[in-house]
Amino acid sequence: MWYYRMSYLQSRLKNLLKARVIQALEQSNFKSLFPLAIHRHHTASKTQNCTWQQHEDHFELQYANTVMHFDYVWLRDHCRSASCYNSKTHQRSLDTASVDLYIKPKTIHLDETTLFFTWPDGHVTRYDLDWLVKNSYEGQKKKVIQPRILWNAEIYQQAQIPSVDFQSFLETNEGLKMFLQNFLLYGIAFVENVPPTQEHTEKLAERISLIRETIYGRMWYFTSDFSRDDTAYTKLALDRHTDTTYFQEPCGIQVFHCLKHEGTGGRTLLVDGFYAAEKVLQKAPEEFELLSKVPLKHEYIENVGECHNHMIGVGPLLNIYPWNKELYLIRYNNYDRAVINTVPYDVVHRWYTAHRTLTVELRRPENELWVKLKPGKVLFIDNWRVLHGRESFTGYRQLCGCYLTRDDVLNTARLLGLQA
Ligand SMILES: C[N+](C)(C)CCCC[C@H](N)C(=O)O
Ligand SMILES: O=C(O)CCC(=O)C(=O)O
Ligand SMILES: [Fe+2]
Numbered sequence: 001m002w003y004y005r006m007s008y009l010q011s012r013l014k015n016l017l018k019a020r021v022i023q024a025l026e027q028s029n030f031k032s033l034f035p036l037a038i039h040r041h042h043t044a045s046k047t048q049n050c051t052w053q054q055h056e057d058h059f060e061l062q063y064a065n066t067v068m069h070f071d072y073v074w075l076r077d078h079c080r081s082a083s084c085y086n087s088k089t090h091q092r093s094l095d096t097a098s099v100d101l102y103i104k105p106k107t108i109h110l111d112e113t114t115l116f117f118t119w120p121d122g123h124v125t126r127y128d129l130d131w132l133v134k135n136s137y138e139g140q141k142k143k144v145i146q147p148r149i150l151w152n153a154e155i156y157q158q159a160q161i162p163s164v165d166f167q168s169f170l171e172t173n174e175g176l177k178m179f180l181q182n183f184l185l186y187g188i189a190f191v192e193n194v195p196p197t198q199e200h201t202e203k204l205a206e207r208i209s210l211i212r213e214t215i216y217g218r219m220w221y222f223t224s225d226f227s228r229d230d231t232a233y234t235k236l237a238l239d240r241h242t243d244t245t246y247f248q249e250p251c252g253i254q255v256f257h258c259l260k261h262e263g264t265g266g267r268t269l270l271v272d273g274f275y276a277a278e279k280v281l282q283k284a285p286e287e288f289e290l291l292s293k294v295p296l297k298h299e300y301i302e303n304v305g306e307c308h309n310h311m312i313g314v315g316p317l318l319n320i321y322p323w324n325k326e327l328y329l330i331r332y333n334n335y336d337r338a339v340i341n342t343v344p345y346d347v348v349h350r351w352y353t354a355h356r357t358l359t360v361e362l363r364r365p366e367n368e369l370w371v372k373l374k375p376g377k378v379l380f381i382d383n384w385r386v387l388h389g390r391e392s393f394t395g396y397r398q399l400c401g402c403y404l405t406r407d408d409v410l411n412t413a414r415l416l417g418l419q420a
Pocket of ligand 1: 231333
C-alpha cells in the first residue's frame with residue numbers, strides 16, 4: 001500500500017498548495033490583475049444545453065450530462081486547424097513545446113455545437129462539443145477500453161459460442177469478424193476443420209496477426225521429449241498459468257493445435273483470470289489494489305543443448321488502467337515467479353494473503369473450463385487474460401502453435417469495425 005500512499009500524498013500536497021496559492025492571491029487583491037478570473041456562460045438552445053466557466057487555470061464545460069475540466073495548454077495542443085494538425089496523416093504539426101504553459105484564451109464563443117477559442121496571438125481553434133465529450137478525461141473515465149464478458153464454466157457453456165469454420169475464417173470477413181468478436185469478448189475462440197498440419201496452423205495465425213517469434217521459435221512444435229528446460233515439454237500436469245510472464249511484455253495471444261495424441265488424459269484447462277480478479281475486487285478491494293501495485297519478477301533460466309536463455313520480466317500480477325481501473329493484463333505463473341526481493345517484509349505478507357485470495361478464486365472448480373484439443377480444432381487464447389493448464393497424459397502427444405503480437409490482432413479487429 002506504500003506505493004499508493006506516496007502518490008496519493010503527493011497529489012494531496014499539490015492540491016493543498018494550489019488552494020493556498022489561490023487563497024493568497026485573493027487575499028492580496030491580486031484578482032483584479034486577472035481579467036478572466038471566472039466567466040460564466042449559460043447557453044440554452046433548442047438542441048443543446050451547454051454551460052461553461054472560464055477559470056483561472058482551466059476551462060470547465062457542462063454538456064451532455066458531463067462536467068468536464070480542460071487545461072488550457074491541453075486545449076491549445078489539441079487544435080485541429082490545418083496549421084496545427086495534418087488530417088491526412090492524422091499527425092500533429094504543432095510543436096507543443098512552443099505553447100506558453102500559462103496560455104489562456106482571449107475570447108470564447110459558441111456557435112451551434114462548436115466552441116471557438118481565440119488565442120492571444122489571434123489563432124482560432126474550433127472544438128466540436130461532442131468531440132470534447134468523447135475526448136475529455138471525464139468522458140473516458142466512464143468508458144471501458146475493451147468490452148468483455150467475464151465467465152466461469154457455466155456462463156461460457158451457456159453462451160453456446162460457435163466455432164468458426166476454417167474456410168470461412170480464411171476467406172470471409174464475416175467469419176473472421178465473428179471469430180474476433182468472440183475472442184475479444186471471452187478471451188478464447190476456436191477454429192474448426194483445420195487440416196492438422198503446422199503449415200495450416202501458420203496460415204490461420206497469419207490471417208489475423210504477425211507471428212511473435214520468441215526463444216521457442218516462430219511456429220513451435222512440441223512433444224514430451226524434454227528438449228527444453230521446461231515442464232511443458234513433459235507428460236506432467238500443468239496448473240493454470242499464463243505464459244511468458246518473464247518477458248517485459250508477455251505474449252499477447254497463444255495459438256494451440258493438437259496434431260496428434262495417442263493415449264489418455266492431456267485435456268486443456270482454461271480459466272478466465274479477469275473473472276477471478278473481479279471476485280477479488282468485490283470481496284477484498286485492498287487486496288486487488290495490492291496485486292495491482294506490487295511489481296514482481298518472473299524468470300526463465302535454461303541451459304540445455306544449444307538453448308541458453310535468461311529472461312526476466314517485471315510487473316505486478318494485475319495490470320489496470322489507472323483512470324478507470326479496468327484490468328488489461330494478468331501475469332500469473334507460480335512456476336516461473338522469481339525470488340521476491342523488491343518488497344519489504346510487511347507488504348510481502350499482505351501480498352501473499354492477496355495472492356492466496358486470487359489463487360482460491362482461480363482454483364474454484366466452477367471456474368474451470370476443460371476441453372480436449374483434437375486435430376483440426378485450433379484454440380486461440382488471450383494470454384493477457386485467460387489462464388491455461390493441462391492434465392497429465394500418457395502416450396504420444398504432439399502440439400503445435402505460436403504466439404501472436406497483440407497489437408496486430410487488435411489492429412485487425414479495429415479494421416473490421418470492432419471495439420478493441
Ligand atoms: C508454448 N511453448 C511450449 C512454446 C512454450 C512453453 C513455455 C513455458 C513457460 N513455462 C511459460 O509458461 O512461459
Ligand atoms: O501441453 C499443453 O497442453 C500446454 C502446455 C503449456 O502450458 C504451454 O505450452 O504453454
Ligand atoms: Fe503454458
